[in-house]
Amino acid sequence: MKIALWQTPPHHDVQTALEQIDSAAKQARAAGAVVMVTPEMALGGYNIGPEKCAELAQQADGLIAALKQIATAHDIALVAGLALPGEGRPFNGAIAVDGHGRELCCYHKTHLYGDVDRAQFTAGKALSGLFDLHGWRIGLAICYDVEFPEVTRSLALQGAELILVPTANMAPFTSVATRLVPARAEENAVVVAYCNYTGHEGDFDYCGLSCVCGPDGNDLARSKASDSDVLIADLSHAALADCRAVMTHLRDRRPELYRP
Amino acid sequence: MKIALWQTPPHHDVQTALEQIDSAAKQARAAGAVVMVTPEMALGGYNIGPEKCAELAQQADGLIAALKQIATAHDIALVAGLALPGEGRPFNGAIAVDGHGRELCCYHKTHLYGDVDRAQFTAGKALSGLFDLHGWRIGLAICYDVEFPEVTRSLALQGAELILVPTANMAPFTSVATRLVPARAEENAVVVAYCNYTGHEGDFDYCGLSCVCGPDGNDLARSKASDSDVLIADLSHAALADCRAVMTHLRDRRPELYRP
Numbered sequence: 001m002k003i004a005l006w007q008t009p010p011h012h013d014v015q016t017a018l019e020q021i022d023s024a025a026k027q028a029r030a031a032g033a034v035v036m037v038t039p040e041m042a043l044g045g046y047n048i049g050p051e052k053c054a055e056l057a058q059q060a061d062g063l064i065a066a067l068k069q070i071a072t073a074h075d076i077a078l079v080a081g082l083a084l085p086g087e088g089r090p091f092n093g094a095i096a097v098d099g100h101g102r103e104l105c106c107y108h109k110t111h112l113y114g115d116v117d118r119a120q121f122t123a124g125k126a127l128s129g130l131f132d133l134h135g136w137r138i139g140l141a142i143c144y145d146v147e148f149p150e151v152t153r154s155l156a157l158q159g160a161e162l163i164l165v166p167t168a169n170m171a172p173f174t175s176v177a178t179r180l181v182p183a184r185a186e187e188n189a190v191v192v193a194y195c196n197y198t199g200h201e202g203d204f205d206y207c208g209l210s211c212v213c214g215p216d217g218n219d220l221a222r223s224k225a226s227d228s229d230v231l232i233a234d235l236s237h238a239a240l241a242d243c244r245a246v247m248t249h250l251r252d253r254r255p256e257l258y259r260p
Numbered sequence: 261m262k263i264a265l266w267q268t269p270p271h272h273d274v275q276t277a278l279e280q281i282d283s284a285a286k287q288a289r290a291a292g293a294v295v296m297v298t299p300e301m302a303l304g305g306y307n308i309g310p311e312k313c314a315e316l317a318q319q320a321d322g323l324i325a326a327l328k329q330i331a332t333a334h335d336i337a338l339v340a341g342l343a344l345p346g347e348g349r350p351f352n353g354a355i356a357v358d359g360h361g362r363e364l365c366c367y368h369k370t371h372l373y374g375d376v377d378r379a380q381f382t383a384g385k386a387l388s389g390l391f392d393l394h395g396w397r398i399g400l401a402i403c404y405d406v407e408f409p410e411v412t413r414s415l416a417l418q419g420a421e422l423i424l425v426p427t428a429n430m431a432p433f434t435s436v437a438t439r440l441v442p443a444r445a446e447e448n449a450v451v452v453a454y455c456n457y458t459g460h461e462g463d464f465d466y467c468g469l470s471c472v473c474g475p476d477g478n479d480l481a482r483s484k485a486s487d488s489d490v491l492i493a494d495l496s497h498a499a500l501a502d503c504r505a506v507m508t509h510l511r512d513r514r515p516e517l518y519r520p
Contacts, residue, residue: 110514110517111514112512113508126517127517148447148509148513149410150409150413150513150517151518153410153518153519154517154519157519175476179443179446179477180446180447183439183440187408187440216435218435248373249407249408252408253410254383255410255520257387257410257414258410258413259414
């Protein structure tokens with residue numbers, strides 16, 4: 001299964017964002033990808049202030065409908081970050097739709113990072129559910145979520161084989177993309193795809209480095225820090241099975257010894 | 261606080277091992293270190309078969325007494341890997357003694373790796389207790405243990421600032437030393453010191469790369485793959501505090517959402 005990550009600067013106008021997603025989805029599908037992931041809050045931008053986030057959340061139904069149209073038009077699944085109606089503040093959300101425009105999963109970021117996230121959003125109440133796409137069992141996480149080994153472990157223990165992560169990761173935290181995301185893949189023998197912004201947004205200097213890490217932790221594909229691109233990676237169930245035969249972490253755990 | 265890691269080929273004769281530990285401890289103390297870590301099963305070797313391990317465990321009292329003498333002679337704490345009496349098979353153990361020869365901690369490896377470990381040892385029943393040395397709160401793990409994020413997380417949640425890890429890590433698993441150990445340090449904002457063998461032992465080609473990773477995950481010191489050396493790293497409580505002010509993972513956890 002080929003997957004695509006759309007590394008882009010933020011687009012604050014949602015119509016522009018949708019046009020760019022449409023263009024990237026067309027490019028991804030032409031390259032053989034059956035799912036494309038966007039960065040966090042791809043529909044409207046991330047570092048935009050609480051009022052703008054609240055406005056975007058009110059438009060969520062229309063934005064999701066537009067995403068479903070794009071997915072259907074190009075016959076490609078989409079995992080896109082956007083503001084979703086919450087309690088008081090909106091959720092920092094990600095929605096997965098299949099190539100027929102059907103909703104597969106809706107997730108609310110559970111670990112809010114720093115003052116910007118907390119001012120703009122309400123934390124989600126549950127980790128991602130899992131869904132199936134082209135024979136792969138998939139879970140979602142958003143940005144800071146993936147820095148917690150507990151999140152990817154929980155998804156892997158439920159059977160996730162692939163974890164898709166929209167993010168908005170800024171300098172100087174490149175080690176998330178180069179160290180922690182590869183570690184999450186290796187320690188769970190799962191594929192982790194981490195789709196970041198490039199460019200600038202307010203004080204934030206996004207560090208790109210979007211990546212797809214295989215179940216041995218090694219890069220299957222990686223973007224540069226500053227390129228806008230549609231990154232393609234080809235996933236193999238046979239390679240996953242080979243890796244899981246050797247990587248024994250999931251079955252050698254001793255949960256009775258661990259702190260909650 | 262300066263710490264030392266003794267990267268060495270395995271020594272199958274315990275008298276030779278003790279002489280080499282004595283020599284390395286003297287060198288470490290001269291370099292200003294107040295604690296020295298050895299590889300896993302430093303007293304007699306790791307890939308040595310169940311009978312040899314059982315024999316070594318029966319000598320544990322004498323070997324521990326010898327370690328205490330070395331620690332006292334050089335006024336340096338030691339964390340050494342050795343076989344300890346178990347139930348049926350021995351434990352794959354690590355003992356910490358201070359520079360006055362007093363026992364600080366005794367730990368039994370809880371995660372046994374593969375056929376060699378399981379044939380030779382019984383798994384421990386609890387994670388390491390913590391102990392204090394020169395103002396640092398310290399826990400132990402052995403080799404495969406540290407590959408499980410749950411182990412270092414459990415120790416960090418109890419207050420560990422430094423985790424000392426005797427290991428016997430072989431090719432091709434260099435990513436443990438270069439990716440997972442740095443990730444354990446960064447995701448918990450702790451120092452992790454990973455002391456490996458170099459050289460060969462039976463089928464095993466040890467990959468060295470002993471390291472001390474700071475609380476931001478970056479190397480404070482690292483040995484090469486094939487050198488025998490006494491690696492020194494200088495730890496700073498001020499640097500730990502600075503890092504912990506920025507690295508927010510420990511306080512941003514949401515344990516109510518995680519699988520056990």
